[in-house]
Amino acid sequence: MMLHNRLKVARVTFGNLTQQGLAELVGCSRQTINSIENSKFVPSVALALTIAKVLEQKLEDIFYLQREEDGHS
């Protein structure tokens, strides 16, 4: 089970935020947002909840688990 996310879409859909803009609202660095969007690392629940809150979405609508690669049959 691997973590996937729709952060980039959620961020733009909600108010055309930039990575920098979201980072400031959330209280983390731009690189952290970038790294999450590009699945370079998986955030803590606290950060994920904060991001979801800022973007006014349910956490599960942004972050979700999926069978390791190849869920597209």
Add this chain to the structure above:
Amino acid sequence: MMLHNRLKVARVTFGNLTQQGLAELVGCSRQTINSIENSKFVPSVALALTIAKVLEQKLEDIFYLQREEDGHS
């Protein structure tokens, strides 16, 4: 905003699992479960999602943010 959780209750309510039992189902160590329950550290979203899935609960019903201490009027 601090992370709080109802893991201990959720774990027992769902099937009377022990920390060890939950750890095995989730795929982490018993100490990790214990540390999360006692708020010694905040888990990754991936782990939190896995725990929620195993306990058949929505993540937000187990993990949630709350104003730093003193939420009691």
Add this chain to the structure above:
DNA sequence: ACTTAATGTCAAGTTTACTTTACATTAAGT
């Protein structure tokens, strides 16, 4: 063509999640 904003990415450093091992305590069963 030049500037500027936004993004991707890398490197070095700090902090914290998470592991294993181990031991003390408490509660329940015999």
Add this chain to the structure above:
DNA sequence: ACTTAATGTAAAGTAAACTTGACATTAAGT
């Protein structure tokens, strides 16, 4: 009183999150 299961906790080590700083690239505006 003795055992055993469950939990709390701590120490040492590894892995990964997250920081700052910096630089390259791409897209948009002038």
